[in-house]
Amino acid sequence: MAKVKYYYDADTLSYRKIKTKKSDYYKRTLFVITAVLLVAFIGFIAFSQIIMSPNERALNRENENLKLNYELLAKRMQESSEILAQLQERDNNIYRMYFEANPIPDEQRKAGFGGVNRYKSLEGYDNSKMIKNLTKQVDILSKQLVVQSKSLDEIVSLAKEKEKMLAAIPAIQPVKNEDLKRMASGYGMRMHPILKYRKFHKGMDFTAPTGTPIYATGNGTVIRAQRSATFGNVIYIDHGYGYKTIYAHMSKMVKRRRDKVKRGDLIGYVGNTGLSAAPHLHYEIHKNDRALNPINFYYGDLTPEEFIAMQKSAEEEGQSYD
Structure with missing residues (x-):
């Protein structure tokens, strides 16, 4: 049962019952509802920072997976570049030297890309720097592979010609002469x-x-x-x-x-x-x-x-x- 509240009326020298106006009741009810909603909203914001939705969790997992794949791909790119560098060194210092061909200058093997900004379309994203860096590495490696591929094609051609030349140059005695007495x-x-x-x-x-x-x-x-x-x-x-x-x-x-x-x-x-x-x-x-x-x-x-x-x-x- 709700408590009845009184106030002292000095004019009548007696206690009178306090009557609640409907407008005050509505104001108080509205204030309570507003406070509850405000607290609920603040709680939701705080709670959402701690506990993610399934979609958010899936998106975060996908981002972590992409970062991991990027790191693995960057590592493989580095390993491929090292292997290509070894092949380029053997190509210049062994293969081409053996076949008396001029070595390919480093300036030609490692030439950059001129012209306009070829990676402008990759700008404006959260991971633009990472994507541009990896794309540039792929482009450089691809160009070096093209140069090396052409060089190996030339080496194959030189090898065939060398084999043909070695078969043509006189290399045996014209008569059988096992005991060298002839x-x-x-x-x-x-x-x-x-x-x-x-x-x-x-x-x-x-x-x-x-x-x-x-x-x-x-x-x-x-x-x-x-x-x-x-x-x-x-x-x-x-x-x-x-x-x-x-x-x-x-x-x-x-x-x-x-x-x-x-x-x-x-x-x-x-x-x-x-x-x-x-x-x-x-x-x-x-x-x-x-x-x-x-x-x-x-x-x-x-x-x-x-x-x-x-x-x-x-x-x-x-x-x-x-």
Whole structure:
């Protein structure tokens, strides 16, 4: 039961009952409701700062996951850049040097991007700096990969050409000579057996019975297969890259002009045709029309010890066979 309140009336010298006006009642009720709503709102704000909604929690998890993925991606980008740097170093200092190609300058490998701000579209976001940094790293790495890819394509092309060149350069003895006893006269000044005066011997003479097989010493094309007054039956092979070989005094020629040959192919047989003192093969190597010492081109079938033995024998002065 509500308490009844009184007040003392000095005029009547008596206590009178306090009567509550409806307007006061409404004001008090409105004040209470307002206070309750205000407290509820403040509590909601404070509570929302502590406890997030499911959507907010999901969004926060997504943001944390994106940051983690960014850190992992940035780490992988750094590792990829380090691996690419190692590949670039090997490319310049090993691959291109081996194939006698000029190294690619760092200025070309690591050139930046000119022109307008290419990352302007990424500005204005909460994580713009992070996104721009990662995008720039991807662009730089992509450009370096393009440069390196083109370089490796060039290396492959050079390797194929190098392989072709190595197969073409004379590298074996033109006749089988396992015991090295067939080498009769080397490169240098020799007494001619028929003309009887000293002249420069431009090749090497290999003694062998008539009919002994003669082999091409490198890949190439027969450019001459004819009979000569001095060389008798003779074959000239163009190996490309400035190299040519001559096989003289044959008893029989197997290959003809324009025939393609590979190293080790049979091209003819030892004979005694032309200005020759006995059955043998006269063999010459030319580079850019200059005669070279053939002894330096037997690396394909001579051990170091055999090379030294043949070199010693070739240096002995004596009479050539042609």
